[in-house]
Amino acid sequence: MLPHSNPTPEATLVGRIWRPGIGPCLVRLDGDRVVDITSTALPTLHALLETPDPLDTARAAPGTPVTTLAELAGSSSPDAGSDALRLLAPPDLQAVKASGVTFAASMVERVIEEQAAGDPDRAAAIRVRVGRVIGDSLSGIVPGSPKAMQVKAVLQEEGLWSQYLEVGIGPDAEVFTKCQPMAAVGWGARVGLHPISSWNNPEPEIVLAINSRGDILGATLGNDVNLRDVEGRSALLLGKAKDNNASCAIGPFLRLFDADFTLDTVRAAELSMTVKGSDGFILDGRSSMAQISRDPASIVAQTIGRHHQYPDGFFLFLGTMFAPIQDRDATGQGFTHHQGDVVTISEAALGSLRNSVFLSTDCPEWKFGTAALMKNLAKRGLL
Structure with missing residues (x-):
């Protein structure tokens, strides 16, 4: 399965890939061609979203084709090495926030x-x-x-x-930090469960991209991996339940808003999700944004404003109506992941996000943070 099958060629899809021997690069999807648009003017996705008109800037940016979508998908495997060609999660310098209990x-x-x-x-x-x-x-x-x-x-x-x-x-939304900048994994990567958890599930969500001015600029897909037993013991364990190594997946690309793809499109989006286990278990689920209790713009307004600034912008998970209760291992116990499960989250306008489930301790350690990015960009003459 490809990360994106674009029925509307006019859609503007941007994201990040890792290029072997080079590092993280800003890319645009032109048909089935992945075009590197990284430059001194656009060294990061953050830089693109902070321009006066990110849509026009992304469309007009010159670039170099580096691979095809099929080749990129093929090399973005759960066991890809640290210097392999692969899809990265779209956000780089942005905070990664999530809203909960919105359905x-x-x-x-x-x-x-x-x-x-x-x-x-x-x-x-x-x-x-x-x-x-x-x-x-x-x-x-x-x-x-x-x-x-x-x-x-x-x-x-x-x-x-x-x-x-x-x-x-109640009047106040729950908004929490899902993970640190650049800790999210992209399409094809392993997603992680903390080893202490025995009751957990994926959470298929739409993720909005917002710049430092509070402008909502586009959307992508996300898996807000959830440890039900950990959070169920105490809401004060939310950080332990939500923020672990590889416990956040975002991608495949960020679709920028335009005349035909707007926040209203997001409000009407229908997400589907499939979990396939090596034991033959299959779980199908859906999440309809039409049933959200809080409007996405309202959640954004509660997140950024005079009360709280995000100078590097942020990505915001909007929550999910999906809560699996289908029994898997024993009657009455509902669903929980097995290692090796393949989770695919899809939406017609945003493509598909696919990841394989492992323990966080069996996922690659997160080592490429903000300091590493700055050193990499400086070495490449992009800062």
Whole structure:
């Protein structure tokens, strides 16, 4: 499977690749050709997104074809070496943020995780009780609205109010740091699970690109790998549940907004996901952005503003409605990953993000950070 099959040739797709003997390069996808557009004016994706008009700049940037999409996909394997030609995650200097509990379905599952204290054996019975009380009362609710406050009062009376419902239907969104700049992995790479976890799942999401001015410039796909047992024990373990070696995947490319691809397109996007295990297990799931409880622009506004600046911009995961409950290993325990699972997240306008699941300790160590990037660019005469 290729990372992208572009039905609209006018789409502007940019990203980053690793070129052997050179390092990280800014690229544009021209049909099936991967064109290196790195220059002193555009040494990084950050530099592109900070220009007055990133779309026109990306389209007009001169470049050199270096490979085809098929060749790039073939070399972007889970076992690719550190100097192999491969796709990288699009962000470089940007912070990588994520918003949680933005869909009613995921809100309910977070409540179940909390009630079960991270124990999957207890989840099925709690799911029945929570479903009986909550029902469809969260469907279509506007966070922070009078109706939301009425639902909050009912749930409190039933003893089911949760910190997850607070950020799900309360006025304030949950926004956290998913990983450090350049810690995300790209298409084809291994994604990692912390070895202490035995109840975990992928989270297919759309990821927005925002510059330092707060402009929402484009979108890509992401896998916000989640450790349900760790976060379920305590929300204060969110960092341990979310930020581990190779626990964030983004890609394949960033599609820049234009007249035909806008934030409204994102609002109507339909994501699909398939998990295939070496044991023959197959899990199919979907996440419809039309069912998001918080508007993407609202989440961005809660993230950046006078209260918080991002001088290098940021990428923002928008959350998912996907919360797998299909049993895999035992009745009532729901889904959890096996090592070697292949996760493919797809959306018609954004292509496909494919990664293989391993323990974080079995994924390549993250060693190329901001200091390494600056040294690399300086050595190449790009700074």
